[in-house]
Amino acid sequence: MTHTLSAQKRIAIIGAGPGGMALALILQKHGIQSVVYERELQNSNRQRGGSLDIHEESGQRALREAGLYEKFKEIIRLEGEDFRVLDKTGKIYIDEDAEMDSSGGRPEIDRGDLCDLLMNALDPDCIRYGYKLERAVSLGDGRTELHFENGEVDTVDMLVGADGAFSKVRPLLSDARAEYSGLTMIELNVLNAAQSHPDLAALNKRGKLFALSDSKGILGQLNGDGRIKVYASFEAEQNWLDNCGIPFERPEEAKQRLLELFEDWDDSLKNYIRYADGAILPRRIYMLPVGFTWKHQPGVTLIGDAAHVMSPFAGEGVNLAMLDALELALALVEHDDINAAIQAYEPKMYQYTSEKAKESDDNLKLTFSDGAAQKLTDLMNRIYEEHGVH
Numbered sequence: 001m002t003h004t005l006s007a008q009k010r011i012a013i014i015g016a017g018p019g020g021m022a023l024a025l026i027l028q029k030h031g032i033q034s035v036v037y038e039r040e041l042q043n044s045n046r047q048r049g050g051s052l053d054i055h056e057e058s059g060q061r062a063l064r065e066a067g068l069y070e071k072f073k074e075i076i077r078l079e080g081e082d083f084r085v086l087d088k089t090g091k092i093y094i095d096e097d098a099e100m101d102s103s104g105g106r107p108e109i110d111r112g113d114l115c116d117l118l119m120n121a122l123d124p125d126c127i128r129y130g131y132k133l134e135r136a137v138s139l140g141d142g143r144t145e146l147h148f149e150n151g152e153v154d155t156v157d158m159l160v161g162a163d164g165a166f167s168k169v170r171p172l173l174s175d176a177r178a179e180y181s182g183l184t185m186i187e188l189n190v191l192n193a194a195q196s197h198p199d200l201a202a203l204n205k206r207g208k209l210f211a212l213s214d215s216k217g218i219l220g221q222l223n224g225d226g227r228i229k230v231y232a233s234f235e236a237e238q239n240w241l242d243n244c245g246i247p248f249e250r251p252e253e254a255k256q257r258l259l260e261l262f263e264d265w266d267d268s269l270k271n272y273i274r275y276a277d278g279a280i281l282p283r284r285i286y287m288l289p290v291g292f293t294w295k296h297q298p299g300v301t302l303i304g305d306a307a308h309v310m311s312p313f314a315g316e317g318v319n320l321a322m323l324d325a326l327e328l329a330l331a332l333v334e335h336d337d338i339n340a341a342i343q344a345y346e347p348k349m350y351q352y353t354s355e356k357a358k359e360s361d362d363n364l365k366l367t368f369s370d371g372a373a374q375k376l377t378d379l380m381n382r383i384y385e386e387h388g389v390h
């Protein structure tokens with residue numbers, strides 16, 4: 001049956017990342033149509049990031065509501081929860097093996113696989129690729145006029161910004177901008193690690209390895225296609241990437257320069273950089289202020305990174321994007337008025353996301369502080385004690 005909202009109202013979602021697609025899909029399941037405008041020419045989520053752990057209370061809940069939980073369970077990697085913490089000498093502080101129980105937990109899935117799962121369940125004509133939002137103009141009555149780079153214009157009754165850290169929808173609600181967090185992460189890839197570099201594959205095991213010392217980190221993460229995604233990470237000035245002179249477009253030279261930054265690290269850890277193949281992607285990590293809110297405006301809201309981009313050190317970004325999608329979709333199903341739905345969604349979202357943003361910020365500071373390997377070990381032991389885990 002078609003929900004009454006769909007007959008009357010035009011809903012546009014900007015951005016076909018995990019948040020935007022989960023929202024469109026849960027609405028679709030409830031008979032509410034929406035259109036997703038995406039700036040890329042096709043689904044490019046596979047090229048954007050590695051393995052994600054999907055949490056029971058957020059990401060998994062959204063997948064259940066989207067009718068995808070059973071399919072999700074078929075492609076998750078339970079062993080991806082293996083976790084190691086070392087320092088720069090190679091000393092091991094934490095060495096955890098995943099529990100191979102498929103109920104609950106935080107199983108891993110590659111970002112590309114998660115996004116394909118969502119996209120394949122959506123009506124094919126729901127997503128419009130090649131629509132980069134340039135400007136959104138409020139018409140003052142809750143409707144918004146959307147201007148796209150390709151010259152198209154659309155007028156909608158409800159606008160949802162799911163367009164990530166540098167949202168073009170957010171300026172309708174606030175002057176706040178995502179600020180540089182002080183952390184720079186250089187993304188590298190060791191392809192076919194088990195075959196090409198068994199020594200590194202054995203060190204990394206089946207999940208994540210964090211090597212932390214001197215406010216720097218080498219973070220390794222085994223992905224579903226056999227690659228180890230590597231983040232060489234450190235605190236740096238905002239313009240460091242522009243001024244460092246490292247030729248990232250020439251990977252072999254760039255690797256030599258990166259190795260100099262980790263000169264006194266154990267060789268087994270430097271191999272994460274030495275063995276890397278192909279392109280290198282430098283990233284600055286951005287965040288909105290912890291506890292960011294805005295004054296409610298009729299007909300417009302935000303989900304996911306557009307609403308609360310945070311550093312990746314609580315592993316929450318994608319989970320919160322999907323939880324926001326779930327909460328907003330259910331609010332639209334429950335209220336036959338768009339503004340009542342937005343007003344039900346926003347305060348709830350502020351509450352759960354501000355806690356996670358604080359946790360993420362605390363973890364970022366801890367991970368890049370002196371003695372981080374020991375501090376992270378102490379933190380995890382405290383968490384396990386609180387939850388009665390031995």
Ligand SMILES: Cc1cc2nc3c(=O)[nH]c(=O)nc-3n(C[C@H](O)[C@H](O)[C@H](O)COP(=O)(O)OP(=O)(O)OC[C@H]3O[C@@H](n4cnc5c(N)ncnc54)[C@H](O)[C@@H]3O)c2cc1C
Nearest residue numbers: 015017018019039132133163164304305312315316317318
């Ligand atoms: C290095 C790194 C590691 C991470 N690791 C983890 C992790 O382990 N666990 C975790 O949960 N999260 C992690 N995250 C965070 C996670 O990737 C994000 O929180 C998540 O992708 C947010 O989803 P989203 O749908 O809100 O936005 P996005 O994934 O950013 O999607 C936004 C979409 O909007 C489109 N778009 C942007 N602007 C426009 C425009 N003007 N017009 C039209 N379309 C537009 C984009 O092309 C994109 O498709 C990590 C992030 C980084 C950078």
